[in-house]
Amino acid sequence: MRNEVQIMWDAEVDIAIAGAGGCGLVAALTVAEKGLQVAVFEKTDFVLGNTAASAGMIPAAGTRYQREIGIQETPEEMAEDILKKNHQESNPDLTLALSKVSGPLVEWMNDKLDMQFSLVTEFKYPGHRNLRMHAPPTRSGLELMKKLKQAVNDKDNIYLMLKSQVEKLILGDKGEVIGIDVQTTDGVQRIKAKKVILATNGFGGNTSMVKKFIPEISDALYFGYEANTGEGIEMALEIGADVSNMTAYQGHAAVNEATGLLVTWGTIMSGGFMVNQNGERFGNEAQGYSEFALEVVKQEVQNGYIIIDQDIYQNLLSIEDFKQLDEMDAFKSSDSIEDLAVKLGINVKSLKQTYTAFQKNEQGSSDQFGRTDFPKQLTGKLFGIKVSPALFHTQGGLNINEHAQVVNGQGNVIENLYAGGGTAVGVSGRHAYGYMSGNGLLAALGFGKIAGDHAVHMIQQKGME
Numbered sequence: 001m002r003n004e005v006q007i008m009w010d011a012e013v014d015i016a017i018a019g020a021g022g023c024g025l026v027a028a029l030t031v032a033e034k035g036l037q038v039a040v041f042e043k044t045d046f047v048l049g050n051t052a053a054s055a056g057m058i059p060a061a062g063t064r065y066q067r068e069i070g071i072q073e074t075p076e077e078m079a080e081d082i083l084k085k086n087h088q089e090s091n092p093d094l095t096l097a098l099s100k101v102s103g104p105l106v107e108w109m110n111d112k113l114d115m116q117f118s119l120v121t122e123f124k125y126p127g128h129r130n131l132r133m134h135a136p137p138t139r140s141g142l143e144l145m146k147k148l149k150q151a152v153n154d155k156d157n158i159y160l161m162l163k164s165q166v167e168k169l170i171l172g173d174k175g176e177v178i179g180i181d182v183q184t185t186d187g188v189q190r191i192k193a194k195k196v197i198l199a200t201n202g203f204g205g206n207t208s209m210v211k212k213f214i215p216e217i218s219d220a221l222y223f224g225y226e227a228n229t230g231e232g233i234e235m236a237l238e239i240g241a242d243v244s245n246m247t248a249y250q251g252h253a254a255v256n257e258a259t260g261l262l263v264t265w266g267t268i269m270s271g272g273f274m275v276n277q278n279g280e281r282f283g284n285e286a287q288g289y290s291e292f293a294l295e296v297v298k299q300e301v302q303n304g305y306i307i308i309d310q311d312i313y314q315n316l317l318s319i320e321d322f323k324q325l326d327e328m329d330a331f332k333s334s335d336s337i338e339d340l341a342v343k344l345g346i347n348v349k350s351l352k353q354t355y356t357a358f359q360k361n362e363q364g365s366s367d368q369f370g371r372t373d374f375p376k377q378l379t380g381k382l383f384g385i386k387v388s389p390a391l392f393h394t395q396g397g398l399n400i401n402e403h404a405q406v407v408n409g410q411g412n413v414i415e416n417l418y419a420g421g422g423t424a425v426g427v428s429g430r431h432a433y434g435y436m437s438g439n440g441l442l443a444a445l446g447f448g449k450i451a452g453d454h455a456v457h458m459i460q461q462k463g464m465e
């Protein structure tokens, strides 16, 4: 919206941020560290977002945590892995920019925001050539968000406004963004800002947008934050921004609906497998949980069952969600596969055959689905759990450059406007298979940091002119 007439502002800040999830708060803390005034407007009553629902695992290359256990990894190698997973469909410049910021980001968050990160050594995610996930002690996004919120509360120059829905971008005479309209409990507030950062995530919570752009997953459960309804994307489109890869998303094949908890894919990557209601395997689980969600959707009964053993079970108890599944007795267990099949309510004869065949696989050999990851034989007590496929979050969005500045249809920067996280086009290509574990938080926290740094730099540079 362009305003030629004199605008009456209700408040003025250096930088306004829409959305108080991981992207928004990292951007705010980055700006506040440099001494500028920043306001974060959050639509809901809470500071949670998808980030709090996540497993809090942030991929990063070249960190001191990796070096401590002898892993030397360059950002270029990480970018190569991301591009390989998405079949070279993501923008290579954005992919490299995120890979480059990932190491410094994780160390900054740890040192400045008291994250107490450690390298996740329990298992390696699909497509990661090295261990590169960094997470807080409980391996939970809730802990991550609590720490971010605490850090925000400790800053005098961050104003966090809840129940404040950003609705519109205000343009100046030259088409540059000069502020936002925010719907609050006191009505619409017009906020003047030198820079605006859109961090409202994607459109997973908007059923009609999901049906329009990603019909293949529209019938699955949505397991992300309900408030993420694509407003940041729509607002920017109204002023001439453009979008890419709107068909991209992170699915997940393993939500336990009975408890509402995620069953970590560490179950699979540590040596487990998944069967359908008939007790049959139906694909290469180790390719990735995102694309495997679609495989589950294709089954006659749209559920799967993950089978693991005692060692895997014990090893995963360090992960908060898994610990909760344990406390809720969500897994069935037995010393025999036949008895486990009965307890899970799946075809006994068929599961026994599947299990016997699966046990013959050896690490590096390829099975009928092309799976080559068989890190161990299942031994001792067996555990099984029913899982459902879900949409976690969307990964397509606003076109941005490597500074997280939003660009228009002609590729030109829309002055003063930034986007990150699910609001911007991510690095997951155009399909479910393109999502590599960690791409979500990487694009959220990474572009939050990049946007915050660049916005401050531009303001300071202008001040010196």
Ligand SMILES: Cc1cc2nc3c(=O)[nH]c(=O)nc-3n(C[C@H](O)[C@H](O)[C@H](O)COP(=O)(O)OP(=O)(O)OC[C@H]3O[C@@H](n4cnc5c(N)ncnc54)[C@H](O)[C@@H]3O)c2cc1C
Binding pocket: 018, 019, 020, 021, 022, 023, 024, 041, 042, 043, 044, 046, 047, 048, 049, 050, 051, 052, 053, 054, 055, 056, 057, 058, 059, 141, 164, 165, 166, 167, 199, 200, 201, 202, 223, 224, 225, 227, 228, 229, 230, 231, 232, 262, 392, 393, 420, 421, 422, 423, 437, 438, 439, 440, 441, 442, 444
């Ligand atoms: C169960 C689950 C597990 C996951 N695990 C991982 C993981 O381990 N590693 C990983 O990398 N990724 C993971 N992800 C993905 C990751 O959570 C997201 O990619 C990431 O959190 C997105 O961050 P964000 O800041 O863009 O959005 P969010 O954290 O969702 O924040 C967006 C915020 O914007 C607010 N908002 C929306 N519209 C408006 C508006 N108009 N005005 C103001 N505020 C608005 C929302 O209320 C919300 O608070 C997981 C996702 C799920 C669902």
